[in-house]
Amino acid sequence: MIDFNGFTKVINNLGGIDVEAAKNLSDSCAKWINPSGWCSVGPGTVHMNGDLALWYARSRYSTNDIERARRSQEVVEAIYRRMMSFDIISYVPDLYKSYINHVDTDITLGEVLPLIPLASKIQENGAIRNYVVGFDHAYSWVTLQGAQVLVPDYEAIQDLMIEALELTY
DSSP, X not given: OBOHHXXXXXXXXXXXXXXXXXXXXXXXXXXXXXXXXXXXXXXXXXXXXXXXXXXXXXXXXXXXXXXXXXXXXXXXXXXXXXXXXXXXXXXXXXXXXXHTTTBOOOOOHHHHGGGHHHHHHHHHHTOOOOOOOOGGGEEEEEOTTSOEEEEEXXXXXXXXXXXXXXXXX
C-alpha cells in the first residue's frame, strides 16, 4: 500500500508519467488540483504530474468504481513504462530508500532486485494486459439496509481469470 503523498512523490520524482487515457474524464478536481474547479483529460496520451495522476486515478463523481479501477490500471502501467525508460537496475536501491517511508510492504530490497530482469523481459515482449471485473461479471443488488452493491458472477469472473492468465508469446 502507498499513501497519497508517496504516490504523488513517486510520480513527481520520475518527472511525471504519460498515461494512455482510454476515455475522456471530466470531473471535479477541487480536492486535488483546482479548489474551484473542474478538470478534463483524455482520451489519448496525457502527461501527468503526481497531483493530476492522483485525481485521475481516484476521481469518482462522474463515473463509477469500475471505471476508477480501469483508470488506476492505466496510471500504474504508465508508472511502469516510465520506470522502464531509465536504467532501472541502477535506480532501484535509491527508489526503494526514497519511497519506503510512504509504502507499507513486507517485500525487501533483496527480494525486488531479482525481479528486475523479469520486468525488462515483460517490457520487451509488450506482455502487459489489463483486466477489470466489471458489470459483465456481476449483477446489481440492494441489501436489506438499502445499499446498492454488485454481486459477483463467479463463472464470468473465472472465465476472465482464465483469459488473463493465458500465456501469450
